[in-house]
Amino acid sequence: MDFTAWQKAIEQELDKTGFTAEPKTLYEPARYILALGGKRLRPILTLLACGLYAEAKKAMPQAVAVEVFHNFTLMHDDIMDAAPLRRGQPTVHHKWNVNTAILSGDAMLVKAYQLLANCDAEHLPALLKVFSQTAIEVCEGQQLDMDFETQPSVSEEEYIRMIQLKTSVLLGCALQMGAIVGGANAQDAANLYRFGLLMGTSFQIKDDVLDCFGNPEKVGKQVGGDIISNKKTLLLIHALKTAKGADAENLQKWLVARTFNPLEKVEAIKSIYQNNGTDAYAQAQINAYYKQAIRHLGALSLAPEKVKPLYDFAAWLLHREA
């Protein structure tokens, strides 16, 4: 399925969000990060969900709100992660400075609320409720992600909770907002939220797997970054818990090594993951969350053929190579 037309429509709307106002020093970084591209997954989900019940474009303001919010989080996360690049281009705090990235991000968060509120008054309380709850959870997820860096060990359960807060809840929110604007009943809206939450969990684990086992040409960047930085992904957590004998010893050796050849470390740990069945375990988790997600589409009050775009979208995410 091809979502290019949707992406284009969203990008046209993003161009109209008012990030052209004065002072330029505040708004230009917002335009810059929004123009870096990306798959526009979240706003597409909002439009698809709305389209199940009404004209999809009715939820365009909310779709754009979700994308602006997502990019606000990227701008601030990039500061916190001291990331020099985003989608191959300099991050805002590198191209401008940290203060600019803080304040421009703040303005984007407020702008997201302004966009969101562009709806029938009857839907505003429900939209605000799910959006604010989600925004708070995304902050909590980012905080947990940072906390995990210095925490000696992280359980698989803690990790799943963290990625759900940091990533998956926003996919759920994007869908639920579209459903609300489209006029879905409360049960459908809740099922679409759950679909997004679980699909988002599958999506994030897949991201971790691609960072490790992806094809660099397709992923569009060097792989192995998580391995090099000892990031506590599902892969590492699983291997730490289950690896035995030489695999366990080697893994520890690589984790504490202070000087190493990065490529060698990446290859060595990938081998351990494969030897230990960690790659297969992660793939099984991806599939399991996907299956759980899909079940919530089956629970909607609509004929399955009506829901086909969301099935297609989920399948596209599951099988993506980048």
Added chain:
Amino acid sequence: MDFTAWQKAIEQELDKTGFTAEPKTLYEPARYILALGGKRLRPILTLLACGLYAEAKKAMPQAVAVEVFHNFTLMHDDIMDAAPLRRGQPTVHHKWNVNTAILSGDAMLVKAYQLLANCDAEHLPALLKVFSQTAIEVCEGQQLDMDFETQPSVSEEEYIRMIQLKTSVLLGCALQMGAIVGGANAQDAANLYRFGLLMGTSFQIKDDVLDCFGNPEKVGKQVGGDIISNKKTLLLIHALKTAKGADAENLQKWLVARTFNPLEKVEAIKSIYQNNGTDAYAQAQINAYYKQAIRHLGALSLAPEKVKPLYDFAAWLLHREA
């Protein structure tokens, strides 16, 4: 007039805002900055405005929202200004770190929206509209304030616009939100906003004057910080534009001096301001904005005795020494 009882009621509510949740690393800095004190001017204004039309406490969630928002801006501004202290205590980015201050601030902004939404559904669109517009303007004001640091010259008009965006609009917003929740008609709500905007302008010029001419024992901090840093306040802008002869030469000399005795610089520039009538000019501006502000109270649809608390509040701000 004594607003201590109002301050206490607001602080009790602040204690209940949910900044006790997990992860502590996210929420503790929010509790910390909110507990540093302050006059709680903004939430008092919200309650006073609501009290003109209904029970004052009906607007408590919006009052607390305004105070949480204000403290979010302080937390982020302190990073941008590299400020080590806030109300005599370490700032959040000093006590914790910059990342914590960014993310905890973000969560406070979202929390402000959650608090705000705690109202009759009929009032939600109007509340959101004024709050988001104000929040965007506060970001713009902070950006202009930073831009002015490197801008060779700033006109009095630009300066007034900057302080209105950075400070005054939030006082207007605080009042208007109280009026909306209390059920005021649109004209009264607009007059209360204007009263806040103009009183806030008077208030901020007074702040600049106190930073220069205040009694350190009463202000509770060393005065002259703006002079030492060549901050383009109304005082400096006026003196640069109007000083003649030796005053003008001396002023330039002090502004470009790379090494100097801070106390000597403060005393010298204060003398120039006094000699040049700059202090009197600033006081005249404080009084003029105050008078304009008060006029909007006279335009309300209420009997003057009903509005007395707001007159008292404005007079208290005008005559304060700290």
